[in-house]
Structures are given as structure tokens and as C-alpha cells.
Amino acid sequence: MIRRLFILLLFLCCNTPDVLGQATTEKKDSLATSILIKPNDILQAIPEWTAATTDGFAYRVHSGRYGFYGPQPTVYIDDIPIDFSYFNWQNLNMLPLSTDQIKVIGYHSDPRAHHGMLARSGYLDLRTLPPDTGFSIYSSITVGNQIEDPGPWSYDPSRVTPNIDRRGPHYISEIAYGGSRWYAKGHLSLRQHQPTNLNNNHRIGSYSYVDGVWHPVKTTVGNGLAEVGFHTGNWSFRTRGLLSTNDEYVFFQPFGREIPAVTGYRQLAVKASRKTGSWSLSARYLANHKSMEYRVNNKGYNFDWWRINHLFSLSSGYQNRWLSLESGGILEISNARGLQMVNQQSLATLYGSISSQLHRDHSLRAGLNIDIATHETATSLSIGSTHQLTDDWSISAVLDYNEMLNYRQESSTYWYRRGYDLFSQLGITHSRPFSSQKNSSTQVKLTNDYTLAPAVSLTLEGTYIDHHTLNIPWQVVAHDEEQYTGIYTHPRDFAFTAEHGSRFRLKLGLTQKVGPGFTHELNMIHRYNRDGTARYHSYWKQIPKQQLRYAVKIRPVTDLSFSAAAFYRSTANWKEYQNLEGEQYRSLQPQYPLQYGTFHTRTPSFFNIDITARKWFWDRRLATTFSLRNLLNTEVRYHTLGPDQAMQFIIKASLSL
Amino acid sequence: MLRKATAFFLFLLSMAAAGRAQQSSYEQIRLDASGALSLLDNSFSRHWESSPGFHIGTRINYHAGNLEAGVRYSNYSARDPAYDEASFSAYFIYIGWEYPFRLARQLTFAPGLRFGNTFLAFRNPATYPAAGVWAEYVFDSHESEFAYELFGRLEYKLGNSPWHLHSSFSYNRTLTYHPLPVGLLSLGISRSLSTPSWLKNFLQ
Numbered sequence: 001m002i003r004r005l006f007i008l009l010l011f012l013c014c015n016t017p018d019v020l021g022q023a024t025t026e027k028k029d030s031l032a033t034s035i036l037i038k039p040n041d042i043l044q045a046i047p048e049w050t051a052a053t054t055d056g057f058a059y060r061v062h063s064g065r066y067g068f069y070g071p072q073p074t075v076y077i078d079d080i081p082i083d084f085s086y087f088n089w090q091n092l093n094m095l096p097l098s099t100d101q102i103k104v105i106g107y108h109s110d111p112r113a114h115h116g117m118l119a120r121s122g123y124l125d126l127r128t129l130p131p132d133t134g135f136s137i138y139s140s141i142t143v144g145n146q147i148e149d150p151g152p153w154s155y156d157p158s159r160v161t162p163n164i165d166r167r168g169p170h171y172i173s174e175i176a177y178g179g180s181r182w183y184a185k186g187h188l189s190l191r192q193h194q195p196t197n198l199n200n201n202h203r204i205g206s207y208s209y210v211d212g213v214w215h216p217v218k219t220t221v222g223n224g225l226a227e228v229g230f231h232t233g234n235w236s237f238r239t240r241g242l243l244s245t246n247d248e249y250v251f252f253q254p255f256g257r258e259i260p261a262v263t264g265y266r267q268l269a270v271k272a273s274r275k276t277g278s279w280s281l282s283a284r285y286l287a288n289h290k291s292m293e294y295r296v297n298n299k300g301y302n303f304d305w306w307r308i309n310h311l312f313s314l315s316s317g318y319q320n321r322w323l324s325l326e327s328g329g330i331l332e333i334s335n336a337r338g339l340q341m342v343n344q345q346s347l348a349t350l351y352g353s354i355s356s357q358l359h360r361d362h363s364l365r366a367g368l369n370i371d372i373a374t375h376e377t378a379t380s381l382s383i384g385s386t387h388q389l390t391d392d393w394s395i396s397a398v399l400d401y402n403e404m405l406n407y408r409q410e411s412s413t414y415w416y417r418r419g420y421d422l423f424s425q426l427g428i429t430h431s432r433p434f435s436s437q438k439n440s441s442t443q444v445k446l447t448n449d450y451t452l453a454p455a456v457s458l459t460l461e462g463t464y465i466d467h468h469t470l471n472i473p474w475q476v477v478a479h480d481e482e483q484y485t486g487i488y489t490h491p492r493d494f495a496f497t498a499e500h501g502s503r504f505r506l507k508l509g510l511t512q513k514v515g516p517g518f519t520h521e522l523n524m525i526h527r528y529n530r531d532g533t534a535r536y537h538s539y540w541k542q543i544p545k546q547q548l549r550y551a552v553k554i555r556p557v558t559d560l561s562f563s564a565a566a567f568y569r570s571t572a573n574w575k576e577y578q579n580l581e582g583e584q585y586r587s588l589q590p591q592y593p594l595q596y597g598t599f600h601t602r603t604p605s606f607f608n609i610d611i612t613a614r615k616w617f618w619d620r621r622l623a624t625t626f627s628l629r630n631l632l633n634t635e636v637r638y639h640t641l642g643p644d645q646a647m648q649f650i651i652k653a654s655l656s657l
Numbered sequence: 658m659l660r661k662a663t664a665f666f667l668f669l670l671s672m673a674a675a676g677r678a679q680q681s682s683y684e685q686i687r688l689d690a691s692g693a694l695s696l697l698d699n700s701f702s703r704h705w706e707s708s709p710g711f712h713i714g715t716r717i718n719y720h721a722g723n724l725e726a727g728v729r730y731s732n733y734s735a736r737d738p739a740y741d742e743a744s745f746s747a748y749f750i751y752i753g754w755e756y757p758f759r760l761a762r763q764l765t766f767a768p769g770l771r772f773g774n775t776f777l778a779f780r781n782p783a784t785y786p787a788a789g790v791w792a793e794y795v796f797d798s799h800e801s802e803f804a805y806e807l808f809g810r811l812e813y814k815l816g817n818s819p820w821h822l823h824s825s826f827s828y829n830r831t832l833t834y835h836p837l838p839v840g841l842l843s844l845g846i847s848r849s850l851s852t853p854s855w856l857k858n859f860l861q
Contacts, residue, residue: 145774147803151833152705152733154783154796155740161834163797557720559861593785618859626752626772647832649772649803 035553035563035612036099037142037627037652038170039092042124044567047523047549048109048507049073052542052572052638054251054258055200056167056645057193057219058091059638062543063122064109064505065402065441065465069253069473069539071410073107074119077126077225080240080269081117083288083309087412089251094244094265095126096187096223098140098172100623100654102126110443111380111402113351113369116284116313116328120408130229131176131183138174140654143167146197147633147647157593164196167648181232187225194218195249197643198587198597204249205588206486207260207297215296221246234274242267247295250303254412255426256477256489256576257641260295261303278320282328286311303422305338305415327352341419345407348372361388371405378403378438392451397444404439409471413496427491428475434496440468459509466502467532472539479579486588488580488599489641501532503540520552541573544605559616564609571605577640603637625652683860686852687716691823691845693729701837704740708732712843717852717860722756725769743783748776749804749829763814771806775831804831812847821847 036042040059043051051059052068060068072090074081077097084094106125108114114123144167153159169192176185194217195204201217208215227240244265249258266289273282287310292303315328330349337343351369358364364385371378382400389395407414413434416423423430443465450458473496477489504527511521525547529540548568555561580599587595612627626649630636633647693710695702714727728751734744755769782796808827815821824844831837852860 145801145803147832148834149800149802150796151777151800151802151831151835151837152743152745152779153833153835154779155735155743156704156737157785159835160783160785163800560720617861619861622859628772647803649774 035561035614035625035627036102037612037625037650039095039099041099042105043092045549045551045565046107047509047525047547048505049107050543050547050569052642054639054642055193055195055204055219055249056197056643057093057195058089058248058251060089060251064463065111065443066121066409066439066470067472067539068542070439071120071404071408073121074114074117074123075126076115076117076123078128079115079125080238080271080284081115081119081286082242082265082267083290084244084263084265085410086250086263086290086292087252088410091221091246091248091263093170093191093193093221094223094246096172096189096225096242096244097126097128098138098174098189098654100140100656101128101138101172101174103129110382110398110400111404112367112382113328113349113353116282116315116330117311118330118349118351118369118371118408120404131178131185133178133180136174136176136178137657138172138176138654140170140172140652142170142172142650142652144648144650146645147649160593162196162198162201162587162595164646167194167650168192172654182228182230184228185226187223189221189223191221192218193221195643197645198595199585199643200641202486202585202588203488203641204258207249207258207299207301210296210298219246219248221248234276236273238269238271240267240269242269250292252412252426253473254423254428254475254494255491256475257487259301259303259426260297262291262293262295264291264293264306265289278318280317280319282313282315282317284311284313286313301426303338305336305420305422307334307336309334322357324355325353336415336418336420338415338420339422339425341415341421343415343418343420346374347405347407362386371403371408373405373407376405376438378405378408380404394449396447396449399442399444401442402440406436406438406471409439411471411473411496413473423494428494429492430494430496432495432497435471435498437469437471437498439471441470442466442468455514456510456512459507459511461505461507461509463505463507464502464530465505467500467536469498469500470536470539471496472499472535474535474539474576476576477579479583488583488585489577495535497535499533499536499539501536501540502530503532504528504530517555518553520550522548522550524548538575541575544570544572546570559620561614562612564611566607566609568607569605572603572638574601574603574640577601580640599640601640603639603642604635606634606636608632608634608636621656623652623654623656625654626650627652682719683717683852683857685718685849686856687723687821687847687849689714689716689727689823689845689847691825691843693731693827693841693843695731695839696826696842697828697838697840699838700835701839704735704737705733706736707839708734710841710843712845716755716847719754722754722769723767725751725753725755725771727751742781743779744781745777745779747831748778749806749831750774750776751804751806753806755808755810757812763816765812767810767812769808769810771808771827773804773806774801775804775837776801802831802833804829804837806830819849821849823847 050062053059063073072085104127109122146164150161171190174187205217223244225242229238246263250261252259268287271284289308291306294302310333313330318325332347334345349371353367355365366383368381380402384398386396445463447461475494478492480487480490506526508524513519551565553563578601581601583599585597609631610629614625616623629648636645691712695707710729710731712729716723716725729749731747751771751773753771755767757765757767759765777800779798782798785794806827806829810825812821812823827841829839
């Protein structure tokens with residue numbers, strides 16, 4: 001197969017002589033080589049990041065510094081951050097946008113202040129185009145299906161297998177009006193998912209039999225966004241409201257499995273900015289209300305938790321040909337309630353950065369941010385430089401020291417220490433006090449960029465990170481022998497301890513952009529631990545050591561586009577689930593002949609291919625997209641408790657008027 | 658088989674890229690109707706008896722080759738007595754692409770590939786344990802599954818008329834857990850016509 005792909009690649013290269021030399025320039029940290037359909041496709045397309053899922057719908061992300069159990073990357077829509085992380089569980093399906101509406105995706109893997117917010121674990125910066133003048137409407141529907149339904153073999157007791165339902169549907173719509181100086185727009189999204197694979201259906205479904213009724217085993221995520229913008233002269237104003245209500249199964253790591261919950265999110269944002277010559281000034285108010293409420297389940301589990309944050313931020317910037325300055329401050333006031341807990345927090349953050357082009361070929365940059373809470377302060381600083389050594393070779397180096405407040409880790413242990421006793425409700429014990437230390441780390445990154453030909457670039461990057469303190473939540477769950485309950489895990493002593501160690505990451509990236517019609521790239525990531533405590537080593541075994549991704553996008557004609565991505569991921573080991581190794585799980589009662597599977601702590605390495613085709617109609621008003629995922633139908637599994645994601649196909653139709 | 662299909666599909670993509678300036682698109686549309694008989698002998702055909710299928714579709718020239726879409730209906734009844742009175746209808750709804758080669762002045766051969774969904778409608782859905790028992794589990798009466806099809810079509814143009822005769826062999830595979838492979842021999846007629854301007858505008 002690899003040989004065939006290589007031959008095809010050569011063939012395609014040989015068939016594009018008419019556009020050779022029209023190399024496009026694109027920001028290094030934006031994505032362009034895939035047709036993205038679902039929000040989670042964004043995560044898979046970022047080479048440095050890795051993701052894991054227990055249901056195939058919501059993914060935990062490791063963006064480089066904190067692993068799957070650390071804070072998740074901050075997500076921005078048009079410069080305004082949205083905060084739908086619940087105890088570090090973040091569901092990107094809560095985005096009220098379609099991927100069609102996102103024109104540029106910027107990302108960064110390191111902690112930094114970005115658009116008036118401290119992005120603790122990097123960020124995803126999603127930018128949409130401003131509405132056209134007059135009315136415009138967008139609407140899309142996406143449906144998907146995973147293969148391996150029983151079909152007519154359901155009549156044969158020796159061949160019958162569980163029903164694997166369709167994925168989705170997802171509905172997205174937008175209505176907008178653009179005037180000469182103002183615009184207004186509204187977005188609605190509804191995404192649904194049926195976790196029907198045997199490996200998670202038996203576990204999640206076990207909650208659903210309540211008062212003699214089987215409730216649907218289904219996740220439903222609904223969102224709405226309304227925004228108004230106005231600009232006059234040098235001033236611009238924006239205000240945004242966002243509302244989200246979701247029936248979910250939140251994977252609560254200290255518990256070792258999912259808990260049914262209704263998560264809610266409301267946001268009000270007001271922003272004003274002014275640009276005068278080289279100066280810019282911006283002020284913003286954000287109110288975020290997050291909640292986790294009761295969703296019907298036969299155990300009576302209830303997070304009963306909510307928090308409201310008020311964030312006031314002020315920033316200023318100066319930019320000329322040689323110098324760029326940015327500084328700002330954020331004041332955050334937070335009120336949280338959970339079971340019997342009542343808690344209030346106030347934090348202040350000051351940040352600043354300077355970037356200077358000292359010489360045509362040499363630039364320097366430095367950044368500092370200080371996060372001040374009631375009893376502790378976290379300081380982060382970075383310094384870096386870039387040097388154009390030859391016409392075709394540039395080198396950049398960055399050294400950073402980063403501290404993160406315990407509060408910023410978004411761990412449930414933070415709230416437990418303030419009286420949120422969810423652990424008692426769930427039967428989670430712990431023998432040692434939870435760590436209250438700050439996370440701290442030092443990172444050195446060296447990047448070489450080579451231009452091999454006008455349209456070909458090569459990146460070699462090495463990163464060394466020393467975690468002086470890394471708070472790791474850890475729950476080695478016990479196996480429950482009573483299979484009929486569909487539970488399989490019992491929480492045991494939970495630990496949240498400060499660990500230390502160091503890691504390397506090496507990256508090789510190769511990109512060729514040949515005009516608008518042909519782009520392809522290859523990225524290889526290798527990670528390994530240098531030293532550290534025993535738990536530090538166990539924790540990072542969840543992250544695959546090697547990742548390889550080859551992506552190609554071909555647009556042979558203006559109304560047709562193809563993309564393909566080949567992805568390799570090495571094995572990972574979920575040591576927290578070692579007690580499940582080799583144990584069986586089975587389908588739920590009441591059902592046809594019982595189906596059995598086996599838990600494995602080690603998720604296998606896999607190589608898979610996704611292909612996507614998009615055809616536009618009616619002067620690009622109507623787009624249809626057809627995608628095949630896991631074309632080779634290999635075992636794609638990200639977590640011991642996660643499903644084996646067999647081949648899937650996805651169809652999307654979107655209309656823009 | 659799936660790997661071969663992948664390689665074939667990628668080959669077809671490359672053909673599309675290579676021949677993009679071959680001809681102007683959307684000039685001609687063709688309407689097809691045909692009947693199909695199942696040929697292959699395999700586990701599926703030994704357990705299920707297929708009635709002749711009926712197919713309608715449409716094709717339109719698009720850069721290199723033709724884009725196509727259509728639906729084929731088949732009915733199946735159980736050969737295996739253990740399945741009782743089981744029967745179901747299958748609708749294969751697809752989009753596809755073919756690349757025609759001219760063999761003679763009025764004869765063309767077109768290999769192609771179709772992707773789509775097979776929708777299954779069961780008249781008496783399977784029930785476990787036996788019907789009427791406590792906690793019985795009844796399967797859905799409707800199901801759908803991804804399917805792909807490789808085909809080769811011979812087409813003969815009838816004089817100067819817009820009518821054509823065609824015959825094709827197709828291999829269809831619906832990817833249920835235990836797949837449903839079907840080989841079909843079909844015979845049918847086609848009529849070609851100039852694409853109406855409103856349709857051409859829509860397709861562009």
C-alpha cells in the first residue's frame with residue numbers, strides 16, 4: 001500500500017507542471033491540507049498534538065506540556081475565548097460553528113497570553129469571515145455511519161452481532177446580516193452521537209435502566225451563538241452571547257469511567273478596541289457560566305456544580321517596522337457552588353511581550369506573565385530569537401520557564417479541598433493529601449527551517465522539557481467481577497501528587513505547496529522520557545511515542561477537491577487500567593446472544609487512511625462532502641475503555657445563500 | 658479486497674487529475690434503466706435468494722469521465738429454513754464515477770466505482786429470545802450500511818438515435834460485520850440528452 005501511495009504521489013507531481021513555482025505562503029501554525037468535517041478533525045490534523053477518546057465523540061488533548069489530564073487548549077472564536085472545559089474534559093462538539101465557516105485555524109502548543117487570556121496549555125484560534133453585505137444564510141447537515149452492522153445476519157444466532165448505529169446527525173445553521181458599519185449573526189448547532197460500540201455501550205448503557213425504562217444511550221450537544229459588531233473610524237465594538245446545553249457522559253478520570261451529566265455553558269462578551277497609527281487599545285468583559293447538573297441515571301450520580309467567572313481585561317499594543325510591544329492585565333472574579341461548597345476566587349494577571357527586528361536577519365522576542373491569586377503567584381517568562389543564517393536556512397531558539405497555579409489546572413481536587421465532596425458520593429477514597437503545588441517547567445525549543453526548493457520546506461525541531469513539578473491525578477481502578485452490572489471498574493485510592501521528570505520531543509516536517517491545486521505534507525513526531533519518578537513514567541505511557549501523518553490536498557478543478565491523510569500512531573499504555581487487562585466485557589441485558597470482548601491496557605499501534613472528496617454546486621452555494629475514515633479498517637483504539645473505531649463514512653451537505 | 662479497492666480508487670483519482678482538461682463538463686446527461694441478476698455463489702447467496710433487481714440512474718460528463726448517481730432495488734427472501742419467514746428489501750443508493758473508453762464507433766467500455774449506502778428494510782425483524790418472552794430484544798426494522806461497487810459497462814449506441822443498450826457486470830460489497838458480497842449481471846437501456854441550462858448552472 002505504501003508503495004502504491006508513493007507511486008501515486010509521483011504521478012500526481014508529474015501531472016502538475018502548469019502550476020509549478022506558484023508556491024503559496026501560509027502561516028506555519030495554520031492548517032490547510034485537509035478537508036475538515038467534524039470539530040475533532042481539527043485535533044487530528046495538528047501534528048504536534050495527540051488526542052484520546054473513550055466514546056469516539058469527545059477527545060482529550062495533549063498539546064505538549066501537561067498530558068491528557070492537564071488543562072485543555074484554550075479555544076477562541078474570532079479572538080474571544082470560550083471556556084467549555086469541565087474538570088479538564090472538553091468537548092469540541094460544543095462549538096456552535098461548522099468547520100466550513102472557519103476560514104483560518106491558528107494554533108500554538110505552549111502556554112502563553114493570547115487575546116487577553118492566559119492560554120494555559122496552548123490554544124486553538126478559530127477565525128471566521130465577517131458576514132457579507134446584506135442577508136446571508138448557511139445551513140449544513142452531516143451524517144455518518146460505522147460499518148459492521150449485523151444486517152440480515154441478525155436472523156442467524158451464530159452470526160448475529162450488535163447494532164452499530166449511525167453517527168450524528170449534526171445540524172448547523174447561521175443567519176447573518178452585514179451592513180456597511182455593522183453586522184449581526186446567529187448560529188445554531190445540534191450534534192448527536194450514539195455510543196453503540198460494544199466496548200463502551202455496555203458501560204454507558206448500564207446507567208440507563210431507570211424505573212423500568214431504558215433511556216436512550218445518546219449524547220446530544222446543542223449550542224447557540226448571537227453576535228453583533230459595529231465599527232466607526234478607529235473604533236470597533238463587538239458583543240456576543242453563547243448558550244449551550246448538552247446531555248453527555250462526562251468521563252471523570254478520578255472515577256475511572258463516565259458519569260451521565262447535563263453540562264451547560266453561557267457566555268456574555270463585550271469588547272471594544274481602537275487603533276490609532278501604530279497603537280492599539282482593547283478592553284473586554286467576559287462572563288462565563290458553566291454548570292454540570294443531573295442527567296437521569298440509576299445510580300443517582302450528580303455533579304451538582306456550577307461556576308460563574310467575570311473577566312475584565314485591558315490590553316495595549318504598539319507596532320512599527322522594527323518593534324512590536326503588547327501588554328495587558330486581566331482581573332478574574334469567580335464564584336463556584338458544588339454540593340455543599342461555596343467558593344469565591346479573585347485573580348489578577350499581568351502580561352507583556354516585546355518583539356524586535358534588530359537586523360534584517362535577526363529578531364528577538366521576550367514575554368512575561370504573572371498570575372496572582374490570593375495565596376500564591378505564578379510567574380512565566382520566555383525569551384527567544386530567530387536568525388536567517390542563509391537565504392534557505394533559518395534557526396530559532398526559545399527558552400521558557402512556566403508556572404501554573406493549582407487553580408488553573410482545573411482539577412476536581414482543587415474544589416474538593418474547598419469542600420466539594422463529590423468523591424464521597426462516588427465512593428472514591430484517597431489516602432494522601434492532594435498536591436496544592438503549582439506546576440512548573442522549563443522548556444528549550446530549537447527549530448531549523450530549510451527551504452529545499454521554492455515550494456518545498458523542511459522543519460526540524462527539538463524540544464526538551466523539564467517538569468520541576470507536574471501534578472498528576474492517578475486512579476488505578478479495580479475490576480468489578482459482576483459483568484451484568486455493566487460497570488467493570490471500582491474506584492480505589494485516588495492520588496493527586498506532585499511528580500517530576502523530563503522529556504524530549506523531536507519533529508520532522510516536510511511540506512510542498514504547488515499553487516492552489518496541490519499541497520502535501522509529512523510530519524513525524526517522536527517523544528520519549530529522559531528521567532522522572534515512577535508515576536511520571538507511567539503517566540506519559542498514555543501518550544504514543546511515535547506519530548506520523550501524511551496529508552495531501554488536491555484541487556484538480558475549481559469545483560472539486562480531494563484530501564487524503566495517512567496516519568500512524570504507536571502503541572500507548574493506560575497503566576491506570578492494569579487491573580482490567582485480559583478481563584472480559586459483554587453486551588448488556590436484555591439482548592440477543594451475549595457478545596464478549598476483552599479489555600487491554602495497551603492500545604495497539606495503528607496505521608489508517610482517511611479520504612475525503614468535496615464537490616461544489618450552484619456557483620459554490622452548495623457543497624457536498626463525502627469522507628471515508630479508517631479506510632483499511634484497522635483497529636483504531638485510543639483508550640483501554642474506548643471503542644474500536646472501524647471504518648466509517650460521513651456525508652455532509654452545506655448550503656450558503 | 659478493500660485494499661485493492663483503495664488502490665483502484667486512488668488510481669481513478671489520479672486519472673481525474675491527469676485528464677482535467679479533456680473536455681468541457683456537464684454537456685450531456687444520460688438516463689439509465691436496467692434489470693440485474695445475481696450471479697455469485699457465496700455464503701450470502703446460499704442463505705438468501707435474490708429476486709431480479711431494478712436500477713435507475715443518471716450520468717453526466719465531468720472533466721475526465723462521468724459522474725453518476727442512482728438507486729438499485731433488490732428483494733431477498735431466506736433460503737435457510739432456520740430464518741423462518743425472513744425477508745428484506747435492499748436499496749443501494751450511490752454516487753460514482755466511470756471512465757469510458759471507445760472500443761468501436763458505437764461501442765464503449767467504462768470501468769467505474771460507486772460508493773453508497775445500502776438501506777435494508779426487514780419485514781419481520783429478528784427477535785431474541787423468541788418473540789413474546791420477557792425482555793425480548795427486537796432488531797431495528799430498518800438498517801443502513803456502507804457499500805461500494807466496482808463495475809464494467811459495455812454500451813452500444815443505436816444508430817444516430819439518442820438511445821443506447823448497455824450491459825454491465827458489477828461486484829457490490831455491503832460492509833456489514835459479515836459482509837454481503839453480490840455479483841450482478843445487468844442489461845438495460847439509456848437515453849442521452851443535452852443538459853438543460855438550469856441543471857448545468859446548478860452543477861457548476
